[in-house]
Amino acid sequence: MAVITTDNLTKRFPRVTALDHLSVEVQPGVVGLVGANGAGKSTLIKILLGLAPATEGSARVLGLDVATQGGAIREHVGYMPEHDCLPPDVSATEFVVHMARMSGLPATAARERTADILRHVGLYEERYRPIGTYSTGMKQRVKLAQALVHDPQLVLLDEPTNGLDPVGRDDMLELIRRVHREFGISVLVTSHLLGELERTCDHVVVIDGGKLLRSSSTADLTAATSLLAVEVTERQGDPSFDADAALLARLTEAGLTVTADGGHVLLVELTGDEVYDAIRDAVAELGVGLIRLEQRRHHISEVFSVDTVVEEPAHV
Template identity: 70%
Template structure:
């Protein structure tokens, strides 16, 4: 089964083209959809769900036609919206049970599934509190729970870490990894934070200005480069000067030095230099490509690499 298949998919709103001539085939798994704000991510999700009709072209989700089988698609998909949409005077249990019943689960099954999924997202102890008193992180977890409660084949998560502090983002990314690894549910997650997608996704679809910029596995996008990163505990300037004397130019950033790895003998030179200068060697490793480089070399858009 193909998770997503599009052919020349295009959506225009008047004179504005949100998605243009998008052709891509995406396999099941944890998939990132990345692009700067305004790149067309949300419009693409709405077309895949059958909520917005394409201007031209075609698309299939879970082997179903988005133009004619939108209802069937939405029965098999869970959706976590970006915006805050939770009623403040309702408890998490009431809300998730309601969403489960809207998805066709009988009352008893809806209550059982809601309890299980709220436990999974870490809200079991708080499940009877009105959601108006929830933190941003708790509200994001409720939105994730309602997307999972009917055991879909795919969950679409639109900017799931928005508004979260670093600890909250780490927790949410951990939950996303578990959805794919433990539940066997495919995930399509959108974000403009490229570093997050590197951590959780098996493959990534990059769009820029509504056009496909790249689609490949995360491993391919983050392969090792020929640059060597050295981080030391102490001042890097003496080490940079020493390496320069041996004809090795370096670029410094904080306590890190970056240099071109032309010969494996450089490892020995760095090791001996660090030891001779009495520095502490924190790490020495090949630098990996970052997905943010796609936007500096492959297109006109911009996304954050945090």
């Protein structure tokens, strides 16, 4: 059963349309919701939680109608907001226990679940410190912990890596994967950083200007292309030699279709195994070093260059 279904979901504000007849189905797993800032991601989450009404259309979360069953939805769904909303003068334990009680857990169960979930997100040793003394990464983990403490079936994570350095982002993304892998909780995670979703999500929903551009498995979106990416070093002892231009000319002479992709990378049309042999021979003859030779893959960012918007409901 789909965890999220929208049918012609539309949200209009006086001067902007945040969602424009969005129809999509999200199946269990780790699903990325990607779009530029202002694409409608946060508005969609608020509607799915029953916190904001839609202008037109309908949506269901875990089979529940967002328009009439918002309370029931929030009992079974965890939410990690984008912005900092944590009380600075209480400890992580106090805050997460409070959120667990607000979700309906008895006092003893709330304390037990809080200890377990703070251990899971890596805050167990720091659980009694005031949240105001935490780093940005630790605060993000507290927000994740409160979203998970009541053992939801689905969590909605709004820009969970905001403000984190590269190491912190990697740690958070691994935590998100573990949420589904270890607890079986489905995840909808929003981000404007496309590379994060390529590494983290099984499926991706791409929206732009409130419209659906693509809904597909990550594997399909990042499938291999028919191009080889080739990168070489300069010729040893001859720094004035333009290795890129020389290799491009040599491969073109060999009858291959070659284009420059910027950043000292050449893209060679892969028509057969003989292309590898031609590249190897050209590199050897020119006396340059081979840094990279790999089949290029599509990137999620390429979806935003597609002119045709998906009109039919997409299934993820």
